[in-house]
Amino acid sequence: GDTIFVKSGTYDLAGFAPTITKPLSIVGESKDTTILTHGGTLTISSKFAAKNLRFTHFPRTVLRPVVGEGQIIDGLVVENCVFEKLHSAIATPKTNKGTITGVKITGCLFSDMKSTRATGIAISTGLISNVDISNNIFKNLVSTKKGCSAIIVGSNATRTTTKNVTIANNLMDTISGPSTETRGAGPEIHVVLVYGTNIKILKNTVKNLPAGRDHEAIYMKAR
Numbered sequence: 001g002d003t004i005f006v007k008s009g010t011y012d013l014a015g016f017a018p019t020i021t022k023p024l025s026i027v028g029e030s031k032d033t034t035i036l037t038h039g040g041t042l043t044i045s046s047k048f049a050a051k052n053l054r055f056t057h058f059p060r061t062v063l064r065p066v067v068g069e070g071q072i073i074d075g076l077v078v079e080n081c082v083f084e085k086l087h088s089a090i091a092t093p094k095t096n097k098g099t100i101t102g103v104k105i106t107g108c109l110f111s112d113m114k115s116t117r118a119t120g121i122a123i124s125t126g127l128i129s130n131v132d133i134s135n136n137i138f139k140n141l142v143s144t145k146k147g148c149s150a151i152i153v154g155s156n157a158t159r160t161t162t163k164n165v166t167i168a169n170n171l172m173d174t175i176s177g178p179s180t181e182t183r184g185a186g187p188e189i190h191v192v193l194v195y196g197t198n199i200k201i202l203k204n205t206v207k208n209l210p211a212g213r214d215h216e217a218i219y220m221k222a223r
Contacts, residue, residue, distance in 0.1 A: 001022070003027055007029050008029045009035070017041050018042060019045065024047075026049070027051045027053075031052050031053060035056060039058055041064050042063050047073060048073070054081070056082070060087060067100060071099070072099040082108065082111070083109070103123055103130065107136065110138045115144065118148045122151075124154060141174070142174075151192045159195040159196060161196070165196060166200045166202070189209065193219045197223045
């Protein structure tokens with residue numbers, strides 16, 4: 001339940017990849033001047049908040065919520081942060097079977113991300129509910145080989161249990177990837193991809209989405 005306050009400065013986190021197992025908040029002095037760089041993945045398995053921080057040049061996913069069967073993350077807040085020049089910002093692993101609820105990601109910038117599968121936010125596995133992703137900017141997310149997405153909530157496997165998702169007032173500018181076909185399909189670009197019930201997608205702007213066989217601005221898969 002503690003809060004760590006981080007003063008302005010550049011913090012080189014090379015080799016630092018902790019697992020956070022108890023409720024914790026990390027609050028920077030300013031997203032412009034409190035810079036965390038070169039770190040490993042921060043694995044989160046409890047209530048967590050990150051505010052006013054700039055994450056840059058991380059070689060792997062920055063924040064990874066991990067919940068095993070019977071476990072719960074009730075409260076995942078990322079507010080007024082910057083994620084830039086990295087592969088993936090916030091993403092769950094394929095193995096999640098626990099509960100993730102009370103997700104609020106707001107006022108953040110996701111920019112200049114380039115990898116084989118560039119992803120801004122992917123809360124896609126586990127029992128997912130009460131997700132609010134609003135007032136963010138996603139700019140220059142580029143896949144070099146596979147798919148690319150700004151926001152993913154849920155999956156085919158969790159379509160019947162994912163619920164209460166709001167995606168509102170976000171700007172997505174230049175979300176792109178290869179347009180070549182592979183066995184009749186191709187790398188998938190889904191700027192917003194949401195599964196489940198009670199989905200609200202409101203007042204978002206999508207710009208500069210390249211043409212491709214499986215490139216969609218907004219894709220909903222209902223229960």
